[in-house]
Amino acid sequence: MSQSCISDLVVSRLPLYLRAMDLMIDKGKKSISSHELGKQLGFSSSQIRKDLSQFGEFGKQGTGYDVGYLSEQLRRILNVNHIWDVALVGFGNLGQAVASYSGFIHRGFRIVALYENDPEKVGSKIGDLVIQDISEMVEDIRHRKIKIAMLAVPTSEAQNTAKTLIQAGVRAILSYAPITIAVPNYVRIEYIDPVSRLQQMTYYLE
Amino acid sequence: MSQSCISDLVVSRLPLYLRAMDLMIDKGKKSISSHELGKQLGFSSSQIRKDLSQFGEFGKQGTGYDVGYLSEQLRRILNVNHIWDVALVGFGNLGQAVASYSGFIHRGFRIVALYENDPEKVGSKIGDLVIQDISEMVEDIRHRKIKIAMLAVPTSEAQNTAKTLIQAGVRAILSYAPITIAVPNYVRIEYIDPVSRLQQMTYYLE
DNA sequence: TAGATTGTTAATCGATTAACAATC
DNA sequence: TAGATTGTTAATCGATTAACAATC
Missing domain, CATH: 3.40.50.720 (NAD(P)-binding Rossmann-like Domain)
Incomplete structure (x- = not known):
């Protein structure tokens, strides 16, 4: 699966998702639903699920996304898991x-x-x-x-x-x-x- | 004609057009075609003509846009014709x-x-x-x-x-x-x- | 189990582009 | 006049959203 099929618009939102995850970690929040994250960032929950689904399945039905895990995955996707x-x-x-x-x-x-x-x-x-x-x-x-x-x-x-x-x-x-x-x-x-x-x-x- | 029908994507490009006009003025260039402006900014000429046409008719067939006039008009549209x-x-x-x-x-x-x-x-x-x-x-x-x-x-x-x-x-x-x-x-x-x-x-x- | 929420599909919505008659 | 370029239309392309079966 080539990366080239992913729109730059999607890529531009990933840092915002990562930012939000790190804020959640600071607050001690363990998991978050696409609905709640969307409300926080001003995006629709559909858009967040769609964006993330381009890179894998990171959520769990019923509970949403594990904050620590999603943060880690976003770092990997964005290539910022190193300095x-x-x-x-x-x-x-x-x-x-x-x-x-x-x-x-x-x-x-x-x-x-x-x-x-x-x-x-x-x-x-x-x-x-x-x-x-x-x-x-x-x-x-x-x-x-x-x-x-x-x-x-x-x-x-x-x-x-x-x-x-x-x-x-x-x-x-x-x-x-x-x-x-x-x-x-x-x-x-x-x-x-x-x-x-x-x-x-x-x-x-x- | 209500402003609310103009997309924020279009509005976000207007400052780039204005920036480019002011650069042209500095260089002493009097007029520019949508094709040339597009090349400079990395947009298609269609997009530039489409964007500008939402606000009026600023160009002339055969010669393109008068740099000074378009700069002035963009300032007016963006509300930066005053400080x-x-x-x-x-x-x-x-x-x-x-x-x-x-x-x-x-x-x-x-x-x-x-x-x-x-x-x-x-x-x-x-x-x-x-x-x-x-x-x-x-x-x-x-x-x-x-x-x-x-x-x-x-x-x-x-x-x-x-x-x-x-x-x-x-x-x-x-x-x-x-x-x-x-x-x-x-x-x-x-x-x-x-x-x-x-x-x-x-x-x-x- | 029942409620919640995902990932995904299809439908909708909107933005970009290609093409061209009008005209400078 | 002939060449160039506009403004605009219709076609294409892409992004967003609504809906829902799957499942935690």
Whole structure:
């Protein structure tokens, strides 16, 4: 059974299911029905059962889903049952904030490299990490076999930096630049653009 | 013609069209066809024409869309032809980064208030803004008629803070907390969760 | 056992695309 | 005028939901 038959829409919901499971674990809840989970996430129970059934049979009739087991299975499906090394490019305000965010590690990601243009910043230590010059980036990423990068460079440099990252072997990019970046189809790219989300909401205001 | 017949999927693409127009303006490009715009954004030309046609006739046969005019129209449609006042709640690492982000103002948003729990931080000035105690939040937001808030508080406080914001009159929330927040249906909410986006990509890796 | 809830099927609903007459 | 591109229609494609037999 090929993975390619699963819609990206379904995949995009799996992290939300996982998030919810981990919240349940914190609360000490042992099992949950699709109905209850749906209510919590704002999805229909049908949709949750349908989504999960694409990957296996994780529930029990009468009782629902075992929270610990489903969490484990979702981690396996999403490939976050191990920690991924991530590179962060750009250490301006945004890059600094991303670097200091503590929410990555327990959800499967660890920033292991920082690259920056500004010679003033290169060489500084942030926790255990030294900010490296961007000229070392390709060799370093290739050598360390880093596959995921977060992009926090200025918009004008985003496309070129992405290209360089891909040449170095990166296969997934999370970009904070408010611009669409062209990548080959063997590379995944996702965007974080808070302003677009705000504009989406103002459409409905007033 | 009621707005309610327009899908949120369509609305979510409008900010991307606007972003692209503004990039064109910077580049000095005067007009663009749906085909060229689609290529740039990774959408089909049909989809772009269909989306835009829901709001009016903005193009010209033979030449495509006038960049300046379409930009203006999209701003009008999205209600960002004026600047919205925005409140930011939570001034930890994340809140500080959001506050220092310079990309809001020229896309329609201005942070006009900062609220924080920590008495150590309350009273400090950030640019022109004073960090206010969260206890002043409801009265202040109500008085200033602020309708949009960004939520950068710890996960455990997100739901309650959102509730308070809504009581104060906020009608759109951009939440950075990795949790689904329940809101009444007259309130819009969007989420920024970089880790979910990363997990969505690792599904396809290896 | 009786009640609850799953996984799955078929029906519905909605979104995308292909095609083309209209026209700049 | 001839070429290009729109706005729109109809066809296709895909996603969501309702319903229910199976079963814990």
